[in-house]
Amino acid sequence: MSTEAAAAPAPAAGPKGAAILETRAARKEFGGLVACSDIDFVVPERSIVSLIGPNGAGKTTFFNMLTGAYKPTAGEILFAGRDVGGLPPHRITKLGVGRTFQNIRLFQTMTSVENVLVGMHCRLKGGLVRSILRTPGIRREEREALVRARELLRYCGLSERVDDEYSMNLSYGDQRRLEVARALGSEPTLLLLDEPTAGMNPQESADFTRFVSQLRDERGLTILLIEHDMKVVMGVSERITVLDHGEKIAEGSPAEIQANDRVIEAYLGSGAAGSAGAANGATT
Amino acid sequence: MIDKLPIPRWARRAIIPIIIVPLVVLYPEYYTQLGTSQLIPTLSTAVTMTVFVCMAVGLNMVVGYAGLLDLGYVAFYAIGSYVAGWFASTQFASHSIVFGAVGVQSNAIGIHISIWLLLPVAAAMAAAAGVVIGLPTLRLRGDYLALVTLGFGEIIPQVVRNGDNMFGTGFNLTNGVAGITPIDPMGFRYLHGILPFLPDNFLLTPNLDVWFYRVGLLLVAITVFCSIRLRDSRLGRAWVALREDEIAAAAMGVPLMQVKTWAYASGAFFGGAAGCFYGVYQGGAIPDNFKLYISTLLLAMVILGGMGNVWGVCLGAAVLSYLNQQGLGAIGNTINSNFGTNIEITKYEAGLFGLLIVLMMLFRPQGLIPSARRKAEFDVIKEEHEVAGVVVG
Numbered sequence: 001m002s003t004e005a006a007a008a009p010a011p012a013a014g015p016k017g018a019a020i021l022e023t024r025a026a027r028k029e030f031g032g033l034v035a036c037s038d039i040d041f042v043v044p045e046r047s048i049v050s051l052i053g054p055n056g057a058g059k060t061t062f063f064n065m066l067t068g069a070y071k072p073t074a075g076e077i078l079f080a081g082r083d084v085g086g087l088p089p090h091r092i093t094k095l096g097v098g099r100t101f102q103n104i105r106l107f108q109t110m111t112s113v114e115n116v117l118v119g120m121h122c123r124l125k126g127g128l129v130r131s132i133l134r135t136p137g138i139r140r141e142e143r144e145a146l147v148r149a150r151e152l153l154r155y156c157g158l159s160e161r162v163d164d165e166y167s168m169n170l171s172y173g174d175q176r177r178l179e180v181a182r183a184l185g186s187e188p189t190l191l192l193l194d195e196p197t198a199g200m201n202p203q204e205s206a207d208f209t210r211f212v213s214q215l216r217d218e219r220g221l222t223i224l225l226i227e228h229d230m231k232v233v234m235g236v237s238e239r240i241t242v243l244d245h246g247e248k249i250a251e252g253s254p255a256e257i258q259a260n261d262r263v264i265e266a267y268l269g270s271g272a273a274g275s276a277g278a279a280n281g282a283t284t
Numbered sequence: 285m286i287d288k289l290p291i292p293r294w295a296r297r298a299i300i301p302i303i304i305v306p307l308v309v310l311y312p313e314y315y316t317q318l319g320t321s322q323l324i325p326t327l328s329t330a331v332t333m334t335v336f337v338c339m340a341v342g343l344n345m346v347v348g349y350a351g352l353l354d355l356g357y358v359a360f361y362a363i364g365s366y367v368a369g370w371f372a373s374t375q376f377a378s379h380s381i382v383f384g385a386v387g388v389q390s391n392a393i394g395i396h397i398s399i400w401l402l403l404p405v406a407a408a409m410a411a412a413a414g415v416v417i418g419l420p421t422l423r424l425r426g427d428y429l430a431l432v433t434l435g436f437g438e439i440i441p442q443v444v445r446n447g448d449n450m451f452g453t454g455f456n457l458t459n460g461v462a463g464i465t466p467i468d469p470m471g472f473r474y475l476h477g478i479l480p481f482l483p484d485n486f487l488l489t490p491n492l493d494v495w496f497y498r499v500g501l502l503l504v505a506i507t508v509f510c511s512i513r514l515r516d517s518r519l520g521r522a523w524v525a526l527r528e529d530e531i532a533a534a535a536m537g538v539p540l541m542q543v544k545t546w547a548y549a550s551g552a553f554f555g556g557a558a559g560c561f562y563g564v565y566q567g568g569a570i571p572d573n574f575k576l577y578i579s580t581l582l583l584a585m586v587i588l589g590g591m592g593n594v595w596g597v598c599l600g601a602a603v604l605s606y607l608n609q610q611g612l613g614a615i616g617n618t619i620n621s622n623f624g625t626n627i628e629i630t631k632y633e634a635g636l637f638g639l640l641i642v643l644m645m646l647f648r649p650q651g652l653i654p655s656a657r658r659k660a661e662f663d664v665i666k667e668e669h670e671v672a673g674v675v676v677g
Binding site: 014053067068069088090093094099101107108109110114118119121122123124126127128131132133134138142166168169182183185186189235 | 534537587
């Protein structure tokens with residue numbers, strides 16, 4: 001019941017080796033509004049880390065800085081030891097950061113397979129002239145890409161029926177899965193999932209939680225997720241970072257976070273910390 | 285109806301091309317037998333139609349595939365025509381370069397390069413211009429982008445109109461309002477020796493339009509081929525992704541700037557080639573031909589035919605360019621002679637095309653032959669409207 005876990009500086013290495021992603025005093029301001037305030041944050045390689053916090057805490061802004069959608073106002077974002085802050089999104093994707101979106105952003109009038117193929121864009125080489133001539137190299141590349149796209153769809157639990165279906169016609173759960181498949185198309189080493197279980201029923205959430213662990217165990221991915229469903233967060237993450245009002249207020253293992261006064265206060269309001277036992281019951 | 289006949293899928297798909305392609309290719313052979321009605325497209329109209337089909341298919345790559353509105357496509361047409369004007373006429377009279385040109389003396393003044401070489405050169409120069417227009421507009425979206433392209437489409441014609449005294453140096457680049465005329469003819473100067481049925485000079489054949497029509501069809505075939513190949517390529521997928529959701533596309537590793545630039549460049553490429561060919565056919569590059577009206581007409585062709593669908597755009601371009609070139613006048617004359625009226629229907633041309641677009645938007649917004657993607661999009665819109673109780677045609 002202390003704030004030591006939060007106050008401790010970001011550890012240099014997590015449970016599984018070196019940091020694949022590290023932010024140093026990453027800051028984002030919109031005009032006078034500080035959306036992310038000097039966040040130090042470390043994601044160890046091959047770990048599953050969650051980012052939680054009340055609505056408007058700056059989680060998605062932080063994600064957008066990591067993926068290049070926003071340029072940080074100040075601070076450093078190191079991916080695999082390289083400062084990627086302010087690089088355009090496609091460069092960061094090519095370096096190995098894949099993502100999904102909070103509100104699904106599939107290419108609606110493209111089929112499932114085409115969506116994954118777009119995800120593979122940066123790993124394919126086909127240029128303009130060779131595509132027009134359709135050289136043997138291009139044919140092979142496209143054929144192999146198609147096979148791999150189908151494999152990824154199967155891997156993410158989508159049936160063959162949806163391969164040539166426009167993504168807008170897919171069920172909600174399938175669209176979520178397709179977003180992951182599309183992100184995997186770019187062969188990421190770090191996968192960012194922005195509220196992946198939003199709108200899922202408990203059964204689907206549980207399945208998805210298993211799938212996230214599987215991604216790490218089978219594919220060696222590092223996974224960072226924003227999540228509101230505490231069952232998912234506590235079940236899957238090795239480390240949790242809590243943001244509130246753009247600041248990191250706590251960091252630690254699921255057990256530490258559940259017992260952290262500042263976290264409880266952020267979620268339930270001041271004065272609630274005293275009845276932390278009840279809050280724990282609610283969040284686990 | 286056709287679905288119920290026991291025809292295999294490939295055959296059904298082949299039926300339409302098998303009927304249409306010979307009809308189009310052999311048009312010069314049989315069109316005189318169609319009667320003397322002035323509604324029958326003349327060969328000259330047919331040549332114009334091929335030019336506009338090329339340009340519309342090129343514009344479709346920008347607008348239909350990548351979803352970037354371009355209101356200045358006429359600029360690429362102008363650039364193509366002026367490339368023909370510069371390098372196949374007496375415009376630069378201080379030089380005397382003749383290379384493979386037809387119908388000029390070997391010591392003629394001016395630059396005279398073979399038109400066959402100028403077609404790719406014109407296309408490449410238009411593509412370069414496409415990149416130039418693309419670069420400043422890359423950060424713009426929607427209306428802002430349309431405005432910049434509109435400006436570009438106005439700048440080029442103004443430059444050519446006033447380019448007879450560049451920057452007051454007396455350098456005559458474009459010959460001002462008079463334009464550059466005449467442009468050298470086309471012909472198979474070298475192949476004529478090997479294959480005598482290929483004419484040495486189109487202008488010296490009994491019906492020169494026949495050969496221009498054939499070359500025009502060749503350009504259409506190349507344009508359509510490239511357009512389809514690009515559509516089905518990695519780049520084509522990136523264009524659709526870009527049109528659907530720029531942010532998601534960038535996050536998936538699509539380099540937005542590069543992909544947009546390629547869209548402008550490849551669209552412009554075919555506009556340039558078509559412009560060069562049309563300049564040669566008309567025998568001159570005249571500033572008055574390059575008006576905003578052409579840009580909007582081309583856009584109307586793409587919308588009428590079905591944005592994103594090559595075949596639809598071909599149809600839209602053929603129909604509108606026919607009406608523009610000959611059809612409206614012929615319809616007017618037919619009405620006048622049958623009903624004793626005196627209406628100059630061509631005067632209302634722009635209004636009629638505007639009306640056509642409004643009607644299309646009301647009753648068939650997806651175009652005559654929509655692409656599967658567009659159709660799916662419009663089906664959803666229609667469903668939503670039906671749910672909301674709005675009646676859609």
